[in-house]
Amino acid sequence: MGKDTISMAGIFPPIPTPFDAAGELDWKALAFNFKKWAPYPLSGYAVLGTNGEFPYLSEAEKLAYLEAARKYIPSGKLFMAGVGCESTHSTVALVKKVAALGADIALVITPSYYKSKMDGAALTHYYQIVADASPIPVSIYNMPANTRVDMSADLVIKLSQHPNIVGVKDSSGNLAKLGEILRYARPGFQVLAGSAGFLYPALCLGAIGGVLALSNIAPQQCCDVLHFFHQGRHAQAKELQLRLIAANDAVTSRFGVAGLKAAMEIVGFCGGLPRSPLQPLNNEQRAMLRDVLKEAGII
């Protein structure tokens, strides 16, 4: 699969990183989860995204974890790896290692600590150098709820001209922006919804899939939305989309990574706790989560 033709179409769970009781990486849990995801028509996996607690792993842990993920991801599935660091220097170093480990796509989040200085010039410089240096195709990863940096349509459109920047995962939920990117980016530039809360409307505008926290715990339902859309079964796509919104909200903005991990356990995956300072759900929150998943038909 060449750079030019790599397809990110389909549904990708941004997998949570399992930790054991001592707070260390839990390889067995990881293997268990991948085995459980295997039967679903997912297009691949995104490792070390926001739901993977990437800022909470040391450099050594990141590499060990990606190496393990490589073992468990079957060859027919895409392996997206979160490699974004704050500095160009660190991101370039990491993307080379990650490519050597066998990842297929580098998911590169916007640097954000010096947010008032992350203007068009800074971000253009960053993405161009990273994309030049990366042995594997790069996907922009826009996540303003966490970074408080929101890449504009104009900037994404401009960066889409780089031959090694193949797409964008946008979690902003700004559909007008997605539409503008879809109209003006270079032909073939791939847009992925960054949240199951707006998967179907994003598909309607031309997105080709999504990296969806919800697809960790409801892989079939997320794939069904895409399937219904592809078959022109809009009424079913809409009905399912509406049913999934509250559940998606629960495992993302409402309860965050801790909520996603609790939901993993409820549906039979290994979940475990997030690392501190993220706090686990209390019993009341778990009960609310269970109700939401039930209402959505996920359990």
Place this chain on the structure above:
Amino acid sequence: MGKDTISMAGIFPPIPTPFDAAGELDWKALAFNFKKWAPYPLSGYAVLGTNGEFPYLSEAEKLAYLEAARKYIPSGKLFMAGVGCESTHSTVALVKKVAALGADIALVITPSYYKSKMDGAALTHYYQIVADASPIPVSIYNMPANTRVDMSADLVIKLSQHPNIVGVKDSSGNLAKLGEILRYARPGFQVLAGSAGFLYPALCLGAIGGVLALSNIAPQQCCDVLHFFHQGRHAQAKELQLRLIAANDAVTSRFGVAGLKAAMEIVGFCGGLPRSPLQPLNNEQRAMLRDVLKEAGII
């Protein structure tokens, strides 16, 4: 048309308020514009919304203007009137007058000056008292870009239980929120897109139309998006939606009311200047606006 059955389906331009060279209400321009909108398949008009510079009119001007609008709006078209004030006291007084003048729907924006206190309890109190007092059906109007108050799905869903609150015009662009409202609000509660930037995706989720700044200057195109959607011609709806996004952005967030008024003139309506402190477009901005409208096929 009874309260229970009033339908807000379709496309509604939130009309700009024309001022003459002296900065006073320009009745001739208003009449001219209504005549020019008449042939299009619009469902009605929203008067004294954000695009109508409602905060810039005195109380007496508002009443005179709505009275004039009533004369020009044909009986088959819905007359939505912006009546939201900061206090319950003022809004109740205004909605009664406006109903007496013959408006069909009261568009009630969230109060916002004391924004940190506009929590669920305050907004529930406000909308319930206004809806109780209003002789005409009420539509919630959520416009967080201006108010910095963003009504949650939960709150809209709760208010949808009031028999005189018939719908919501939401300009937040948060499609997941719209979807949640559409799934959980009382059956028959009507959701309108508040911006042409996300009209088609909102329709896909169940919205029944929109109050769209862009429909002032591109009424046919906006109605076409709805028409294509109704006929299941998704490819055409999408193509047209993508084409309109940049133009919509130009007459809303980018250039604001001054941009909308300049665009009105470019396409042959009476536009004029906004009231100060809103500043008119300079020549360079006008040229950019013209280019955007051309690219969108509007001129």
Place this chain on the structure above:
Amino acid sequence: MGKDTISMAGIFPPIPTPFDAAGELDWKALAFNFKKWAPYPLSGYAVLGTNGEFPYLSEAEKLAYLEAARKYIPSGKLFMAGVGCESTHSTVALVKKVAALGADIALVITPSYYKSKMDGAALTHYYQIVADASPIPVSIYNMPANTRVDMSADLVIKLSQHPNIVGVKDSSGNLAKLGEILRYARPGFQVLAGSAGFLYPALCLGAIGGVLALSNIAPQQCCDVLHFFHQGRHAQAKELQLRLIAANDAVTSRFGVAGLKAAMEIVGFCGGLPRSPLQPLNNEQRAMLRDVLKEAGII
């Protein structure tokens, strides 16, 4: 007292507007409160500011209320009147009426509904036209917590060149900005702290007083901070300042106008309820407020 020499030095309570049980302006309560403030060494009163619920009064109510205030404010005390409307047109009309009623200073808040367009050009245009038209001196009123428009030091410095713009009441709490204004504004330009939470540090930088919600209920203490400062008794000024912060917070950001009105009653003034949608304090909040006032030595 001429325009050029009018002094805003000292402490000014931005008085709350009393409403009776029916929600109408309560003249008796107003008279009562002014009588009770009379013995304190306040420099004057600010009427129809944020604490006066100015956005909740009709145009007619505003004029009647200001007329009443004029009667109760002794000639030796300054009468500041909030006259800011959203449009230049409305503000100019109001400031003329208010000057005719006998107000001494026009307090002009930044217009804010179209916040993304309230840039330097728009605000400069606004303040210059208002100041040109105003028969009485104008003070800028910056209140970003409510308006979400924050005037920069540069803009205030530029506007300070206008001979009829005599000062600024800044509630942002940004002391570095106050300092920049104090250094670069035209000599004689008067800076007032907009909150008792930072009165003493603002005085240390060169502010000459404050318009302070807290001075409604603790007029002596607020005047004492100023007095200690003037006498070079820094340790006492500091000690008192620290003691007042929590009480100030309670009657401003924490409990808002409803909290200020409840505190008015606790200390023996007429308070009453704010207009809806502002909600009155519940019993638990009242008890907390009482504790805070006690801890501060106000009761």
Place this chain on the structure above:
Amino acid sequence: MGKDTISMAGIFPPIPTPFDAAGELDWKALAFNFKKWAPYPLSGYAVLGTNGEFPYLSEAEKLAYLEAARKYIPSGKLFMAGVGCESTHSTVALVKKVAALGADIALVITPSYYKSKMDGAALTHYYQIVADASPIPVSIYNMPANTRVDMSADLVIKLSQHPNIVGVKDSSGNLAKLGEILRYARPGFQVLAGSAGFLYPALCLGAIGGVLALSNIAPQQCCDVLHFFHQGRHAQAKELQLRLIAANDAVTSRFGVAGLKAAMEIVGFCGGLPRSPLQPLNNEQRAMLRDVLKEAGII
């Protein structure tokens, strides 16, 4: 110097991290700078703060850099080291290494990536575990402009009860909050201004010094503000404070780390470039910076 008695009184430059032309750590430049700071009455140095581009160094670089700093910092001066990571796990690991290297104080910034979940419970958990584990005293580091997490007075006051949390460096500029901390934190809890823009007013309220970007390039002036304050020479402290605000703004919010590094060169230190994606100043910006430094009397 025991935990209980360590004093952070005085002025601390948060030193910029010098990189050579290849973008690698420049030890010679570091040595040069420390030699040049040596004659000033600074109380110590803060290494790997925001101005030290801490998010841009790898773990190995951080340790090598702190080790080098330890060599250059004389024993009479305090060595504050920035050790805050996103996870409790990583911060605990780092603080132990840093203590072993000989740092005196651990400066622990708020974790912020999962900002919506960084509530009181999460931050309390984080700081308590870090402070329990740290062999050296901990200072909280609040920097909301970068983190978009703003620790409340209540939270800081609560954490001040921990015997190993000795103070806070607050860069929010919210003087009322500083005052509340100063009044209610445990006796002896040390408050440092996080920016020279409000050093003097913070001292007036009880702060005992500051960690000030400006003190890198104007160490004497910053120490003078403190000196004047200690001697009760308020007029001189104020005059100098007002003079420094614009220069401070230039090397912090306006031009950021790149501006600070450019200013370092202008005043005779080694500056160099920040790491990408931070962009160096262009010539026009450098000229503006030079003008500002001249106006402030720094050059």
